[in-house]
Structure formats: structure tokens, C-alpha cells
Amino acid sequence: MQKFFVDIENINLExxxxxxxxxxVNHIKNVLRCKEGELLEICEKxxxxxxxxxxxxxxxxxxxxxxxxxxxxxxxxxxxxxxxFQGIPKAEKMEFIIQKCTEIGATSFTPVEMHxxxxxxxxxxxxxxxxxxxxxxxxxxxxxxxxxxxxVNNIIDxxxxxxxxxxxxxxLAAYEEEKNNFIKETLQNLKNTSxxxxxxxxxxxxxxxxxxxxxxNSGAKIISLGNRILRTETAPIVLASIIMYELGDIGxxxxx
Numbered sequence: 447m448q449k450f451f452v453d454i455e456n457i458n459l460e461x462x463x464x465x466x467x468x469x470x471v472n473h474i475k476n477v478l479r480c481k482e483g484e485l486l487e488i489c490e491k492x493x494x495x496x497x498x499x500x501x502x503x504x505x506x507x508x509x510x511x512x513x514x515x516x517x518x519x520x521x522x523x524x525x526x527x528x529x530x531f532q533g534i535p536k537a538e539k540m541e542f543i544i545q546k547c548t549e550i551g552a553t554s555f556t557p558v559e560m561h562x563x564x565x566x567x568x569x570x571x572x573x574x575x576x577x578x579x580x581x582x583x584x585x586x587x588x589x590x591x592x593x594x595x596x597x598v599n600n601i602i603d604x605x606x607x608x609x610x611x612x613x614x615x616x617x618l619a620a621y622e623e624e625k626n627n628f629i630k631e632t633l634q635n636l637k638n639t640s641x642x643x644x645x646x647x648x649x650x651x652x653x654x655x656x657x658x659x660x661x662x663n664s665g666a667k668i669i670s671l672g673n674r675i676l677r678t679e680t681a682p683i684v685l686a687s688i689i690m691y692e693l694g695d696i697g698x699x700x701x702x
Contacts, residue, residue, distance in 0.1 A: 562651030
């Protein structure tokens, strides 16, 4: 069953109906070639969404009308809220990171300008990139049957990032020069598995030592991912997978 997200105002619980508008209309009609009577899973766009099995009742040019058949009580979201602060990488690597980490279960993404970032975006390019990256997150959320669409936030710098650290239960910064603290031992020492966790990944050249000190002094825990050096697009995927396996819901039955 295909999944779609709609704004809360498009859901009418009194009439048990939902209206789909925008780009999804064309996708449902002309790509999926759905017909009246077919079922869709529809989820509201919110932090604590309700979702429904719906039957298509009418396909118009600008909208699709659906009747609510039943409410879905099973949640596809993890108990872990995982936020990724990513040093802006080159080319399309950010799109790849957003896509894959959305599938794994990340809650949000924040691109970070670091000293070794090669990419420098002006204001106009930033707006376009954020719009593009949020679209990537939405498509990945649909494909992986997420209940929320992870948000891609505006670009920040390392000083702004340091001010964000206190908002989280745990902040892990991956650093290839760290020799004492490792991700495995760090997670094994945690007892609470309903946490708000942030991870920080550097760009292709890594995080500079001074940036590491800034993050450490602000409360981030500096960790190593092991003996091998991972690419900037590999590290967040590996780290997100490890966290979701150890503390979250990867490899377990669905939450009720």
C-alpha cells in the first residue's frame, strides 16, 4: 500500500474524508495509475501524527478524495529521536545522506558550515538547496513508510551548532583522531533508551581540532567509530544504524 502525507486541515474526521492535493495528485493518477476503490495509507503532517487506511472515492484534476476506512494504531517511528548535524559535503552527497538516514530513522538534519567544507553557498543557493533536501526527505519518508517527514533545517556554522548542544540528551561528534572513547562502549553505558540524540559529522576533510575543542567545551562527547576512516557520506549512515540498532527499533518488532 502506497503512503502519502497530507496537512492536518485536509483531514475531516466528521465526514471521515481526506483530500490529497499538490504534486501527489499527478503521482497517484499518472504514475501509480490508481483507480477509485484502491487503498492508500495517509498520514498527517505533524510531530505526533495519526494515520489511516483510506479508499480512493474520486479522482479530480486538482485533488483526490478519499474515505477513511480505519485508523492505524501501529507506529513506525523509533523511541530514539536522532538528529544529524552534517558538515556540508560536495556534489550530491548530502542528498544521499538525507535519503539513507531518513530510511534508517533520523528525525532531522542540519547542514553545518565547517572550516574544511569545500562547498560555499550564497543565500539564493541555500534556499534552493534546503527546498531540494526537504523534498528528498519527504520522498524517502514515503518510500520507507515513516510516520513523519524529517525536517532539513537551515544551514548553521560551528558556533551556532555549539549553542544547540544543550538541547539534547546526548551529542556525539565523530572524530578520527579520538583514541579513547568509542561508540560501542558509549552506547553500552546508556540505560535510558528513549533519548534525544544528536550526531555531528565533519565534511570530506574532517572536523578541525579547534572545532572539536569548541564542541567538546559545549558538551559534546567526542567519539571514534573504529580503526578505519569512513567517508563523510558513510559515517552518518553507519552511526545512525548503530544507534538505532543498540537503542532504537532496528531489528525489533513494530511499536504499538
